[in-house]
Structure formats: C-alpha cells, structure tokens
Amino acid sequence: MDPASHPPPSGATYIHSTGLLANVLPDELMAFPFVQHLTAIVLEEPVLKTISRSKRYFSFVEFALPATYAQRTHSPLFAATAVFNSYEQNRARQMVNRPNTYLTLLHSILHYGGIGTFNTLAEIIRGLVASGQLCSDIQLLYLCATVGPILYRLKDHEPLYVQILGDLVSAMAQVCPHIEALDINTSTDAVEQVMDFFCFVKDQFDPGRPAWRSIAPHISALPSLLRYQLQSIVDQ
Numbered sequence: 001m002d003p004a005s006h007p008p009p010s011g012a013t014y015i016h017s018t019g020l021l022a023n024v025l026p027d028e029l030m031a032f033p034f035v036q037h038l039t040a041i042v043l044e045e046p047v048l049k050t051i052s053r054s055k056r057y058f059s060f061v062e063f064a065l066p067a068t069y070a071q072r073t074h075s076p077l078f079a080a081t082a083v084f085n086s087y088e089q090n091r092a093r094q095m096v097n098r099p100n101t102y103l104t105l106l107h108s109i110l111h112y113g114g115i116g117t118f119n120t121l122a123e124i125i126r127g128l129v130a131s132g133q134l135c136s137d138i139q140l141l142y143l144c145a146t147v148g149p150i151l152y153r154l155k156d157h158e159p160l161y162v163q164i165l166g167d168l169v170s171a172m173a174q175v176c177p178h179i180e181a182l183d184i185n186t187s188t189d190a191v192e193q194v195m196d197f198f199c200f201v202k203d204q205f206d207p208g209r210p211a212w213r214s215i216a217p218h219i220s221a222l223p224s225l226l227r228y229q230l231q232s233i234v235d236q
Contacts, residue, residue: 019108035120052190054181129170135178137190144197151205162211169218
C-alpha cells in the first residue's frame, strides 16, 4: 500500500476523533482533566491577560465628521484578539496559538460530552471567578467562547445553565475595574463582543424571566453603563 495515496488526516478529522476518544474513555481519564486545564489556560497564558483595544460608543455627531469617516473606512477588521483565529490557520503555524488549540479541542470534547463534562466546566468557571484572579476582558470573552457552542444543550439543564450565565456576569464585574478605557463614552472590543454574546443568549436560548431574575444580583454588580445595557437586553 502506497503511503502517498493516503494523505494525513485533516485538522477537522483530528479534532473530531480526539473529542470522540475523550468521551469513549472513562471521563476521569481524559475528558475531565482536559476541561480542568481551562484554569491554567485562562490564568497563565499571557495573551489572555491583555486588554483589547478601546472602542468608542456610536455617536451620530462624530460619525458625520470627515476624520471619523476616514478612520472608519481604513480601520482593521473588528477582532478583539488573534486567539480566535481559525484553527486551520493555527495548525499551519505549528499550533503556536495555544489558547486557540485548547479551545478547539475543548469544543470537540464538549460536543460529544454529557452532563458530567458540563458540570466540570461549570465548576471550573465558578472556581475562576471565586479565585479573584480574572483581570482582562480577553479572559472574559474566552470564557464566554467556551460555552457558546453548547448553549443549545445547556438550555435543557436549566439550573446549570443559569449558574454558568450568572458566573459569567460575575466575571464581567470582576474584570471591569481593570479596564481603564471603560467609561460613559468608551468600551473595548472584547466587552462589546461579550455583550453580543448575551444578546445571542437572550435571542436564541432565553432561559426565561425567573432565570434572569435569579441572575439580577450579578447584573447589579456591573458598572452603571454596562448594567443598563445588560438589563436592557434581559428586559427585551
């Protein structure tokens, strides 16, 4: 058999097979330890501890100014961080983007996983918030990205779903004091994408009014403008 006639597996095949293997083995051997590694990734990867670029809130007055128009039409694509570049691009660069590699594999394990794996993820997110060590909007966005692909499954486990949403709001409250750019006129790229995440949750996987009421104490801990924005999303 000619080896050349059988090219190496694609990145997608590798990712899916890893997720399947992790969930065929006993959870304690691979799935749980891999999910638990999220703590090290979030707290130790330097790229996740940075603050994304500041972003001014929309102003009709500034929008009409020539200088603003020039900046708008020549600005780079909206992206909070290179962490979320495509996995194939990362693979072509010898997996140098460690948070990207981990997140891609984590999504595969969660995709094939069950409630035990989801509970482990929830415990890790709660532990990160309780540690008091979260300090950047990129860390916050990364945590939202861990649960994004499984929202449709979490909705069937309401207590766990509400716990995770509440902890993510608490994480936002924790990192906001570290972001100097946050004021009445300015946010950051990552914070705006986190707000988009909650818009998506409300629009597509709304846990219902009672659930949001239970999250209200977490929302009240946010800075006033973000508190108003998130409450507006919830009240829609």
